[in-house]
Amino acid sequence: MKASRRTLLKGAAALAAPSFAGTAFAAPSRSPAGADDETYWREVAKAYDVKKDIINLENGYWGVMARPVAERYVENLKRINHDNSYYARRSYGDDYKTVIAQLAAALGAEDEEIALTRGATEALKGLIAGYNKLEPGDAVMYADLDYPEMIAMMDWRAAKSECEVVKVSIPEPSTHDGLIAFYKKALTDNPSVKLLLLTHISNRTGLAIPLKEIVAMARAKGVDCIVDAAHSWGQMDFSANDIGADFVGYNLHKWIGAPIGVGMIYIRKGRLDDISPDPGAPAYDMERVAGRIHTGTMDFAAALTLPAALKFHHDVGPALKAARFSYLRDLWAESSRELPGVEILTPSDPRLHAGITSFRLARKTTPEDNIAVSKRLLDEFNIFTVHRVGVAAGACVRVTPALYNTPDDVIALAKALKVMSA
Structure with a gap:
């Protein structure tokens, strides 16, 4: 019988518990009054060891680990370095499955819909490169606020599939209904578009688009969406179903607070065949989401630290x-x-x-x-x-x-x- 989301998150807490003892962070016992309850947020801030001689307002590159997460990472790093391939070949497979189950529970996804990557870039490259439903004469679409590497990948995908490229510029200023109308007009004016790149929160300006509405509108027009959620999960509170997209790349080392070098690829159940396997993926991964990217050797310690990052994320409150x-x-x-x-x-x-x-x-x-x-x-x-x-x-x-x-x-x-x- 499949474990419930609550059971899996309890499991994540238990797995991560040793790093929350002593001087490490413990969530305040009382519920905070809200976003402006400085007594609560001062306690949260104590969990971070950061540079104090500047005001750092550039935290979008990656998210610094909270102390209990960093401590857990060091513990895991020592363990991996000590046990070496004995651990990797005998135990990592089962631990990986446990981490995937906890991540899926937190995201509101199925275990078989996700796999770990080294970041959103790797996940999105796998999705765009592997998307196999384009035909000559179709078109792909992206916007000026999309991530530059993903724009380059869309150009590459279009060239490989003998497709056109439609580039749009998000209007300034934007409104909620205006953005929906903007994409509706762009898709109506370009009926050959079959693949649309959407960035949930732009790394350039921070604009958060009404993703669920745009994805649903595109689907109704026969357009698939690949979603760049590098900056959204953990900065915003949502589940996989809340955005409704079939293909998503996530970062876990930004707003979830995991070690650098961990991300996640998501392919909705029933859509796996629309993303071709990575040519270098091993045979045993060809029928799994993990086969749509091929990371090589991952940072085992970083992956094992994900339960601690999820625990801190949920202790503070998404x-x-x-x-x-x-x-x-x-x-x-x-x-x-x-x-x-x-x-x-x-x-x-x-x-x-x-x-x-x-x-x-x-x-x-x-x-x-x-x-x-x-x-x-x-x-x-x-x-x-x-x-x-x-x-x-x-x-x-x-x-x-x-x-x-x-x-x-x-x-x-x-x-x-x-x-x-x-």
């Missing part, structure tokens, strides 16, 4: 995390929206953003302009950010708070922008 990220984002972004000369690139609508949001100073649209803006924030205000390029309307500066950031951190950014806008 919905609370999402609320906290949005709260920190709103403190600086909404207070800066009316500043003359400051363009906030994600809307106020909470459905269209999570924690990531980018800004642009008026007439500062080149990469060089935004490198200079980011440098000034660091040199003059001690705030670390990163510039982003590829947006049709021009380059920008991305701001990404983490759970260890405080309201004072993001208010400092708002104050800096007030000075810079003047």
Whole structure:
């Protein structure tokens, strides 16, 4: 009989329990009042050992591990290094199945629908390269806010399948209904499109698209969607069915807080044959999701640390995390929206953003302009950010708070922008 989601998550907690003793994090016993309950969030922040001499608002590259997760990773690394291939050949297979079961339970998926990768990039490359339903004369579509490597993969897929490429630019500013209408018109105007790349949360601007509605609309038109969810699961609270997509690439080392080098590929049950196996995958994987990518030797210790990352994620609370990220984002972004000369690139609508949001100073649209803006924030205000390029309307500066950031951190950014806008 298949284990329930609750049973599997309890199993994850038990597996990870040793790293939550002593000086490690223990979730406060009381329920927090909400995203602005600083007593609770100060306790959460204590679980992170981070650089204190700057205000780091560039946490989108990867998510720093909380202390109990990092401790568990070190324990696992020592174990793997000690036991070597004796462990890998005799025990890892069963442990991998346990990790997959816990991940599936957390995502609301079936075990057979997912496999581990080394990141969302590897997962998405496998999905795009393996998609086998295109015919000559069909078209693929992607947007300016999609990830550059995935855009390159879509171009490659189109060339290999003798297809056309349709490139669209997400409008600024965007609205929830406007985005749905935008994709509806794009698909109606381009009836040859059969494969659509969608990015749940853009790494460039932080825009969160109404994914479920767009996926359903595309499906009704006979268009398959490959979804880049590198930045969404863990930053937003949702299950696999909440977004409704059949093909998804996830990161686990960003907002879930696992060690660097762990991601996940998702293929909905019944759709496996529409993604061809990786040519290098072993024969025993050809009928499994794991055969749609071929990672070679993974970081065993990182994979074994996933239960600890999931435990911390659930101890803090997925919905609370999402609320906290949005709260920190709103403190600086909404207070800066009316500043003359400051363009906030994600809307106020909470459905269209999570924690990531980018800004642009008026007439500062080149990469060089935004490198200079980011440098000034660091040199003059001690705030670390990163510039982003590829947006049709021009380059920008991305701001990404983490759970260890405080309201004072993001208010400092708002104050800096007030000075810079003047």
